[in-house]
Amino acid sequence: MRLPDAVESLLRGWHWPLLALVVLVVLLLLGRLIGNRLGMKRWGLPEALLAGGLGLLLAPAGLLPLVPQPVIDLWNQLPLPLLTLVFASLLLGKPLPKLGGLWRPLSGQVLMALTLAFGQFLVGGLAVLLVLQPLLGTSPVMALLIEVAYEGGHGSAAAMGPTYERLGLEGGQALGLAMATVGLLASTVVGGLVVVLARARGWLSFGAAIPLQEAMEIVVEQTPPLEAIPADQPLEEGTLELPAWWRQGADWAVNMALAGIAVAIGCGLLAALRWGADRSGGVFAMVIDALPVFPLALVGSLLVRLALEKSGQERWVSTPIQSQTGTLAADLLITAATACLDLRLLAADWLPLTVLALAGLLWNLAVVLLLAPRILPADWFERAILEFGQATGVAASGLLLLRMADPDDRSEAVTAFSIKQLLLQPLLAGGVITVVAPLVVVGWGLPAWTSLCLVLVLLWIALGLVLAQQANTD
Structure with a gap:
């Protein structure tokens, strides 16, 4: 779309970033407004996905091309810095867990999550090696799409996309x-059918399952709103009382500064690693050169x-x-990344996407139905269906499925799941292993990486079975 010369002149320089930010925020607000009217949260679907769809319609290749190409080019650069901010804030607001005594009660939950994640790497590798490469000659990096999309979601997929493209996976x-969108929809639809099956087979620990609509209402009612930022607490005598808006602004400034410090630590760690890599060379240098900053921002958040x-x-x-x-930050990331989708590329690659999506979904179902009863405690299904929802879609999808199976919240699933997430988040679902995986595939080859994942999956399963047997004999 060609803009008038006067508008083009006005928007040169720093005006383009300002326009890109304003349009992105407006799209997100519209998406939240429409999504709220449609009740998207009740289905565990992010309203930012709808906002991104609106942006896709307004993009230069959309049905109503109102957004100019320079804005799209700027949005294409946003996923990495936005995900870095997400990771920088991830651990700042949460008390660090006391790890002593946690492993035994959480062992089954952790090992099941590891099995799900590395199994997604495994089935992706097998699908590419046995089907997609012989038939279509696809890039070996495509084998990693299941884990980054199902486990990591839209944010991780958007942030890792440029790395995949540099390593040979076009688009x-x-x-x-x-893939992340398919997983999001499948987690609710397929997961709901699994809960119905569990009710028929008597797998539920705390009574009958409830209908999907009622479960959605429970999730909405029981999800607490974000706490108001305290601005009216009484002050000590003699202390100068500031206006509420000033105190709220100061709270935001301090917390943004803390998140900025976490990002700065991550940047410093990355710079130090690259300095060392330049002097060592070899595979280490190649790995560090492709390493993005957001996993190290998580380290900064922890520190x-x-x-x-x-x-x-x-x-x-x-x-x-x-x-x-x-x-x-995550909503802006999803909105920007979705608005920049290349639909022609997706239409051309529908077959490999279908193969990988089905392979990942079948693996997740197999782990829930075959492994979970053998390694998880007595309320195994409630714990497993929560893991299935998160490992296929997002955590909200898992919560929705759990409310269908356990509407009175009598299981220990949420507590175990939350601590497990805190322990494994730095590694999987966009963490260090997700970042290193494409570098290993390119450096070692896909057969070696797939073999390693097979060994690890067998190890996690064996450990889970052994620990469960020990727990039953105690």
Whole structure:
């Protein structure tokens, strides 16, 4: 779309980033407004996905091309910095868990999650090696799409897309986002059918399952709103009382500064690693050169939180603000990445996407139905269906399925799941292993990576069975 010369002149330079930001925020607001009217949250679907769909309609290749190409080019650069901010705020607002005594009660949950994730790498590798490469000659990096999209979701798929493209997978970001959308829908639809099956087979530990509509209403009612930022607490005598808006602004400024420190630590760690890699060379240099900053921003988040707790200054961190920061950054990321999708590429690659989507879904179902009863505690189905929802779609999908199976919240599934997420988030679903995997595939070859994943999956399963047997004999 060609803009008038006067408008083109006005928007040169820094005006383009401003326009890109304004349009992106407006799209997100519209998506939230329409999504709220449609009740998307009740289905566990992010409203940002709808906002991105609106952006796709307004993109230069859309039905109503109102957004100019320079704006799209700027949106294409947003996923990595936005995901870095998400990871920087991830651990800041959460008290660090005391790890002593946690492993035994969480062992089955952790090992099942590891089996799901590495199994997605495994079935992706087998699908590419046995089907897609012989028939279509696809890139070996395509084998990683299941884990980054199902486990990681839209945010991880958008952030890792450029890395996949540099390593030979054309349109890696668009393919990952499409896979993530399929997983999001399948987690609710297929998961709901699994809950119905569980009711018929007597797998539920705490009574009969409830209908999907009622479960959605329970999720909406029981999901607590973000806490209001405290602005009206009484002050000590003699203290100057500031206006509420000033105190809220100060809270936001402090928390943004803490998140900025976490990002700065991540950047510093990455710079140090690259300095060392330049002097060592070899495979290490190749790995570090392709390493993005967001896993190291998570390390920065952990270090800042640890320093605050050790010094007794954690009061400076606001859990609601850090939660809102991560949520807003993730929503903007999904909106921007979805609006930049190349639909022609997706139409051309529908066959490999279908093969991988089915392979990942069948693996997740097999783990839930065959492995979970053997390694999880007595309320195994409630724990397993929550893992299925998260490992196929998003955590909200898992919560929705859990409410269908356990509407009175009598199982220990949510507590175990939350601690497990905190332990494994730095590694999987966009963490270090997700980042390193494509580098290993390119460096070692897909057969070697798939063989390694097979060994690890067998190891996690064996450990889970052994620990479950020990727990039953105690």
